[in-house]
Amino acid sequence: MNTLLNIVIPLLFAPLLIGIINRVKAFFGGRVGIPTLQLYWDLFKLIRKNFIYSRTSGWIFRLGPIIGFAAIFTISLLVPSTTNEAFISFSGDIFLIVYLLGFIRFFLILAALDTGSSFEGMGSAREAFFSALAEPAFFLCLISWVILTGQYSMQGILLHTNQTIWNEYSVTVGLTCFAFFLIILLEACRIPFDDPNTHLELTMIHEVMVLDHASLDFAFILYTSALKLWLLSSLLIHLVFPFNELSLGQQVFLSIAGILGLGLIIGIVESVMARLRMNKVHQLLIGAAIVASLGLLLVLG
Amino acid sequence: MNQLINLALIIVILSTFFILGMKNFKPMIKAFAIQAIIIGLIPLITHSKNFSHEAFYLSLILVVSKGIIFPWVLMRTIKKSQISSEAVLLISPSKSIFLGFLALVFAFLFSSHFPIKPPFTNFTIAVAFFTVLAGLFTIMGRKSAFNQVIGYLVFENGIFLLALNLARGIPLMIELGVLFDVFAGLIIMTVAIDHINREFEHIDVHSLNQLKG
C-alpha cells in the first residue's frame, strides 16, 4: 500500500504543481492567471488531437517522448516520494536515478536533433551543456548524503535522515539542500536558468527542443516535466523534513503539502528574478557545484 | 556552537569566492565587508560559553573597523579618485573560481598537520589559508592597483583568521597593533592610488614598468 501510494500520488498530482507555480506567478504579476488545473485540461486536449510528423523526422522522433515518460515512471518507482518505502530499492540506485534523468534528456535531445531544425539543435546544445554542468553538483550532494547517512540507496538515505544528522551537520545539510534547489530549478527549466514563458525561440533552452512535438508526444513531454519536478521536489522536501517517524496519513499530507509549498517558493523565485544571461548560467552552476562541495568538505573534514 | 562556527566559515569561503569571481569593485567591497564582519564575530562565538571582556572588545573593534570603516574608506577612494568601477582580470572569473577551489582543497590537505584545539577544527585553518591564497591570487591576477589593495585586505583577513584560531597567547594589544598597521597601510595605499591616478591618468600596475634593470 505504501509503495503504491508512491507511484499513484505523483501521477495524480504532478500537473497540479505546475498549476500552482503558474498561479503564484500570476499573483505576483497582478493578474488572475490561468486556472490551477489547466495542465490537466491541456493534457486531455492533447490526447484527443491528431499526430503530425514531419517527413524529415524518423523513428527516434516518435520514440523520444515515450522513453522519457517510461524513464520518469521508473524513477517514480525508485524514489520514495510520498511514503518512506520505494517500490524498488537496492544499493546504488541513486546512480540509476541520476542517469535515468540523463537518459530522458539524452533521448529528448536526440529527438530534437532528429527534426533537422536549427532551433532544436540550438536548444539541444544548451540543454546538454547545462545538464553536464549540473551533474557534478548533483553527485556531490548525493555523496554528502551518502556519507552522512551511510546508505547507498535513495530509500535508505531518506529513511536514515533524522534529527540527529540535522543537529550535527546542519551546515552541510543547508548547503547541499541549497545546491539541490538550484539543480531542481535547472532540471525543471525554471528561472533563473530558463524562462518557461518566453516565446522567443532564441532565448529558450528546453521549450525549443520540444517545439515540433504534437498531441500525445507533447502530452507525454509535459507530463514528464511535471513528474520530474514533483519527484525531485519530493526528494528535497524529505531531506529537509525527516519523516520516518510519522504515520502514513501524516506522511502523505506532509509530502503533498511540502511539495506544493516548494512549488510556491519556486513560483516566488520565478517572479522576483529574471533569467540569467547565457554566459552567467554556467557560472551559477559552477557556484552550485562549489557550494555542494563545501558541504562535502565539511562532512569529510 | 560548532555548527555556528562552520556556518561562519562557510560564509567566509563563499564571500572569498565571490571576490575571486567578481568584476566590479563595489560588490567586491561589500563581500569583503561581510567577510570581515564574520571574522570579527568569531571571537564572540568561540567565547560564547565563558564570556570574556577581551573577546568582546576585540570583536567590536574588528567588526567596526574592518566591516565598516575599511569599506567606507575604499568606497570613498573610488569616488574621490574617480576610479572606474570595472576591474580587468587577467584570468577569467570561472577559471579564477576554479583555481580558488583547487586552492581550497590544497589548504585542506595542508591544514591536516596542524595541532588544533576545540572549538576550532582543521576546517578553520584550511579556510584561513584559503583566504590568504585568494588574497595573493587577487593581487597577482588583476590589473588595477585598487584591486591589489582589496587583495591585500583579503590577505590580511586570512592572516587574522589564522591568528584567531592558531594563537592563544596573542593579547589584545597585539591584535590592535596589527589592525592599526593594516589600517595605516590601507590609508597610505589609497593616498598613493590617488597620487598615481593624478600623475599617470590610470592605475594599471602592469603599465608601471618604467624602472627597469
Next chain:
Amino acid sequence: MTTTILLLTLILPLITSLILLLFHPPQNRALQLNCLIHFFVLCSSIYFFQLVRTETQLLFFENWIRLDALSTFYFLIISISSFLIALYSQIYFSKEALPESSVLRFIMLWSFTTSMGVLVLISNNIALMWVALEATTVFSAFLICAQKSKASLEAMWKYLILCTIGVAFAFIGTLLIQVSAQNLNVPIHDILLWNTLNEYAPLLDIKFVKAGFIFLLVGYGTKAGLAPMHTWMPDVYSSAPAPFGALSSGVLINLAVYALIRFIPIAEKATAYSGWAHHLLLGMGCLTLVIATAFILFQKNIKRLLAYSSIEHIGIIALAMGLPGIGVWAGLLHSFNHALAKIFAFFCAGRLRQIYGTHDMNNFSSTMHICPLWSSGLLLALLTLIGAAPFAIFLSKFKILQALVGSQTWFALAILILASSLIFITILKYVMMMSWKKLDSHLPKEPTSFLEKIIVASFFIFLITLCLWIPSALRENIDQASQIIMGVRL
C-alpha cells in the same frame, strides 16, 4: 630612571612628528629639531650600550621590553646612522628645491619610523616586533616620493605592495613559531616572548619551527633585500631622495636583518644544533650575492648601483650568519661597517646629483675638480664598499673569508671571491671614471659649508679607524651579541 630614558627615546620622535604636524615650523627649524631628536636617540643608545655591558640584559614592562647585547648593537648602528643622516639632510634639503610641506612631511614620517624602529629593537615580544616593523614599512613608504614624479610613484607602489606582503608572510612565520610552543606548559602570557622561546627552544615542535623560520626568512628577507625578493630595492633607491636611500640602507635593512637573526638561536636549538638554519642562510646569501653581482655589471645609475651594492652586502651578511663562530662575529661587524659606508655613499651620491642634475654615472665627469670634498667622499665610500684595504669593510670581509676557509665551505668561498672580484673591478672602473675623466662640462666649483666638511671628515676617520682598531667596548658587545645568536647563553 632607565625606564624613563627608554620611554623618552620611544616617545620623543612621536612628539616631534606631532609638533611638525600641528605647528608647521619653517623648514630649517624643523631640520634642526630633527637633528636634536636624533642626537638624543644616539645618546640614549650609547647609554644603554654601556648599561648592557655590565648587566647582560635589561627587562621592562613585564618582560615585553628587553635589551641585550644584540639589541644594543643594532640600536647603536641605527642611532649613529640616523643622526648622521639628520645632519646631512640639513644640507641636502637646503639645496634641494622641494616645497616646504614636502620636507615637513618627510621629517614627520621619518621621526615616526625612527620611533617604530627603536620599538623593533627593544621588544621582547615577537609579535610586537612584527607590528613595529610593519609600521616602519608603512610609514616609510611616503618618504620615497618626496619629489613626486612618475618614477618615484611607481617605486613607492612596488615598495608598498612587496614589503607589506612580505612582512605579512613574516607574521605567518611568527604565528607558526608560537604554535610550536603551544603544546608545552608555557604560561600563556609568556608564549610570545623571545627569552621564553629561547629557554624552551630545545623542546619546541621542530616541524613548526622549521616552517615558521622559512616564512620568517621569506618575510623579513623581503624587507632586508635578500634575493629573490629584492626587486623593490633598485627601483626605490633610484627614485627616492638620498636621505631616504641612506635611511633605508642604514636603518630599515638592519632592522629587518635584526628581526631575522633573532630567530636563529631558536631555530638552532630546536633542531638540535644541526646547522639547518645556518645552511639556509648560507644558501640565501650565496643566491643574493650571485644576483647582485650579475646586475651590478651593467649599471649606469649611481643610485641603482648603490642599491645592488646593498643587496650584495646583505647577501654577504646572510652568508656570514650562516657560518657559526667567527662568521657570525664578522657578520655583525659587517652590518656596522656596511651601514656607515653605505650612508656615506648615499650622501655623496645625493650631493653629486644635486650638482650635476643627473644620476647617470657617465655624466659625472671630473668630479674631483668641481667638488673635491664630496667626490673624494664618494671615492672613499665606493672603495670601502668594494672591500679595499685599509677601509672598514676589508676587515669584516677578511674575517668572513677566514670563517669560510675554517668551515671548509668551498662553494660559498668561491662565490664570495668571484663576486667580490667582479664587483671590485666594475665599481673601481666607475670610480676612476667619475673622479678624473674630463668632459666638457662648464660647471662652476661648488662651495662647501663647514658642516659638510665635518661630515666628510668624520666619515674618513670612522672608516679608516674601524679597519685598524675596534674599540674594546664594541668588541665585547659584538662578542656577546654573537654568542646570543649562536644560542650559547641568554
